[in-house]
Amino acid sequence: MSLLRIVLLGKVGDGRSFSGNTILGDELFHSKPSLSAVTQKCQKEMKKINNQNVVVVDTPGLLSTDKTEAQIMKKIKKSINLAKPGPHVFLIVLTVEDDYTKKEEDMVKSICATFGKNTMDYTMVLFNYGEELEVPIEEYIRDQKKLNKLIGSCEYGYHVFDKRPEQVPELLKKINDKVQEAGGRYYTAEMLQEAETALQQVQNAPEGGTQSKLAAIQTAVLSGMVVGCLFGYLAGEGQITSTIGAALGAVGGGLLCLAVAGIVILAKKKCKCSKTCCCLV
Template identity: 50%
Template sequence: MKEDKLAKAILGFVPEVHPGPHVLLLVLKLGAEGENEKLLEIFQKAFKDVSEPVKPDLRIVLLGRSRAGKSASGNTILSNDDAFDTPQRTEKCQKVTGNVGGQNVVVVDTPGLFHFKLREDDVVTEIKESISCAYPGPHMFLLVVSVDDKFTEEQQETVKIIQRTFGKNTMTYTMVLFTYGEKLKQKKTTIEQFIGTSSKLQDLIIQCQWKYHVFDNEHGSPEQVTDLLQKINGRIDMTGSHYTMEMLKEAEKALQQPQQQLVLRRGLGVSVPIDPKVGA
């Protein structure tokens, strides 16, 4: 077989292992140096014009309380100050896609919990839509927490609402993104020292398996985004998974079970105390 035809034949097998082989094994015959050198040359020519593999899409959902800096963080990640409208408080899920360091990155911004205009139930309903916006599901939830404030009861309740909404698997796919990191520099403290000021915040970091990152929103540099995406991509390489619609359905089912049991017990005439948080 001629060299050009052999090269085409080699490349012809690549689509058979879509989306592409993880490794190519070139089998050479011992004692046939001249033949092996020729085969290696043909092999190299066949793949010299093949481009570097395209990085898979990265899907991120921003979560947190209102005014934590979610929209600004989305703009920082995408290197686009106009990606999300920061002067306005987000009331609907917004999806923006951009190319960051050669990787297609999908960022979904969500309404903040404890929104001054929206009821909690409406916000929860809307943030559930983020899973569809990031279909087939986000690789990482970024729980945005401002270092400009203490880890308040409101922020702690935000975490509880997110866990109730997205279920027991949520923290596996959650990284805490601390915003306004420039405030730490002004106070001459570190993020680790800030985390150490609150046992509840320490518990959150542990639940997230020590996944956290800091953004300087005032003097942001491209390196802080590169570092963030490296952390997320590294996690994906380790787990090979993402949050799914099925996980959301399981979480909804888990919330419905106490309600169903309550209705059943009341139907049987069993007196039960009213718990305002059941099914919340």
């Protein structure tokens, strides 16, 4: 393949620019230790590596404290256009210095929601600071259930930057092999458009506010009580016990319907989430 296109994604300060420079073998992206976000907009650079032109697009980091996720994502989406006609792979840069926590998990979910249901088909996790790992990478991944699951869902698997001279050639070979296996496919602007439409549909879908949820629960509980009461009365066959039976039936019916209403509301919530999150990590 004559041109390989890579987009770097990840959390603020986790080493996207450093990784971009490592891949291209040059200090092209501004990389430095900082408490605030250094990379503020997408930047495209290209170098010839082993007779292949490699394009790397650096992006602003997610979970920045001074900008909202929507503001950052708006900028990150520009990477697709910069990597025209589209990136072969998204490299999610993670550092082995930190464990894979809810923060990282939410970041991946947000990437998936933004780039759509096919995101993971074009994704690889790139670990940096590999030279500082005290256990083999396989063990590090295996010991973190959610990270293990994420890697399992990444079509391109993972790679570690650990300062070995072969780290970049090996990374490029992994990507090239996969791309070739997949007939040269890449993520396109149409996929992004599709993802945007899907996200909008979910956001615009009437959810039913708290008031209507409360009304639905009230109706369910009342109906349960009436039915339970009737059954309790009939079970007592008009005897004195039927009054007690009716009361017990009303309580039982009410509780049963309350539980059912709760399950239905939870299921609806989960369904809405799975429409936006392609990777259940």
